[in-house]
Amino acid sequence: MRIKKATRRQLREHNLQLILRAVHAGIADSRAALAQETGLAKPTVSNLIGELIDEGLLVEAGRGQSAKTGGKRPRLLEFVPVARQVIGLSISEYGLHGVLSDLNGTLQAEHILRYDDPPTQLDLNDVAGVINGLVAQLDAPLLCLGIGVPGTVEADESVTFAPHLGWQALPLVEELGDTYDVPVYIENNTALSAVAQFAFQASNQASSLASLIVNSTVEIGYVLGDTDFYSGRNLGALRPDPAGQTLDELLGWSAIKAQVAQARRAYPDTLLPERVRFLDIRYGTAQGDAASQAVHNHIEDVLAQLLAWIIALLRPDHLSIAGGVADLGDYLLARVLDRAADYIPPQTLDKIHFSLVTDPHLDALGAVAYALQQDLGIIQWQDKSA
């Protein structure tokens, strides 16, 4: 591995991010305080602040109080969240979900394109079409694009192995960067969902978060705050029992539909419709429908085991269940935790914060958070307990 010295440009970008992050987080709001906080020389700080004010990202906002030792009252600095906007886009086999956000991650506009049936080959014109839907709504200059994809993102930021989308080694960053003339940041959707939860939803005491996402397949996202580490992986091919079925065959949506079909045959008077949704399983379970309860029990069983492994391996502070399965609601979570106590000591479970995640914006907001972190360095998923 070759270790390279940072260029002057890289150093300047890094220092700009330091200043911006300190003001955004409320750690320091004057030139003197920023110099002290960052360790940079005062002339350097002033120079950097001048550039950020010229860019409109900071403004001077009155005078603060003099130091106890006296002296001039410092000019205070404020971050300007509306100075730029960011587009975050989540791409999946179900469609494209885009959001327009200010620099605080506050939603300004939303644009979607849903697929009735997953396409065998994703049309890049659809991707541009949704981004354009948000470009048309811009109130401020576009800073950057964040894109979440269901496939593997290589180090060179090409997307490989997104089988549902028919993508192989697609240079998405290059294509979109050329079209929109802004930086484009791309990452796996599962990782971004975890990032969004950690940045915008997790409790202030959480320094790590794991998210089990169950839709057509089973995935896990993980964020370790104090090291900037995050990851998203597909677990669907794993076999809990070497001689048995894969997780997708146990818990993926096709498997759940098969379970429902089996339950409908066993209980002909069931409330479960032929075209079932998770909400129908929830409703049937609440009404005491035997078929619904059978399917619900199966889901609880598999999820409890999965949660036990995740807790044993990762020991997250916060563990969430997301995806379509979250539509089963709080009763699912309560039952799963009851069962997980068969595998994990209660005192371990008590130290973890659990939640269900049903926010439809999560992947797209994760793309925004990721883009803001990469471009401006202002979204923190560092250790929140610090």
Added chain:
Amino acid sequence: MARQIGIITNDQTKVFQRSVIAGIQIIAEQADYELLVDSRDAAQAPHQQTDLPLGRLAGLIVIANATSDAFLHEAYAGGIPISLISHRVSDPPVPTVIPNNAQGIAKMVEHLVVTCGREQLVFINGDLNQNDGIERRDAFLQELTRHNLPIDPQRLLEGRFIPAVAADSLRALLATDTSFDAIIAADYLMALEAIAVLKDHGLRVPQDVAVIGFGDGPEARDHGLTAIAADVAELGKRSARQLLGQINGLNIRGTTLLSVSLEIRESCGCSLQNANS
């Protein structure tokens, strides 16, 4: 000659249409465009040919189902930039702007069931030939399921976004069923009419029946109606921007969704409960 944008709408004097057009006007004027409005009678609207000079227009905005899908397909395929408001056309999907109906209905049901403790819900439908009417009904059925509440077809009333129709439907229900404890109306004008009918029937709002409407306006505020606030003028602005984007060369696919919020007032009873507690 001034650049022009055409608008095709049902009755432009109605509250919804007026507010939408006002929003469109703001953005159009900023971009130096004039508006030409083709306002037609709702009953005849989808079948009526437009008198707008399509060949001279920079683009077209169509509000709800004011014209036929066949016309939209033809015009869009012919290269006219089009933005739809509260309407969807697929194959090809014409760009559209709609309020987030599912979000609004979810907030209403959640509020009534979880916060206000009501479980016997009645729903007054909008126009089931319009996108907003269909989406709000579908979302209501979904939210009942989410909250483990049964779906009673007798409590899904015809409204068609017409207050008088909503009133007749509610009177018919009251003749056989007074055990419900909340009404959600697909728009706020129908909700206000529902309150009047309930009071005529000797029922107290909100003590006996909580009422919530979709959409907000001065009348809703004046009558203390809890409502889903969907900024209708903003709908018009977003649509105008979507159209201008296309006029300026952007190929747009899909739907811009307008977020909504719940404004809690007296008609749901929760502010009263909070005061009493």
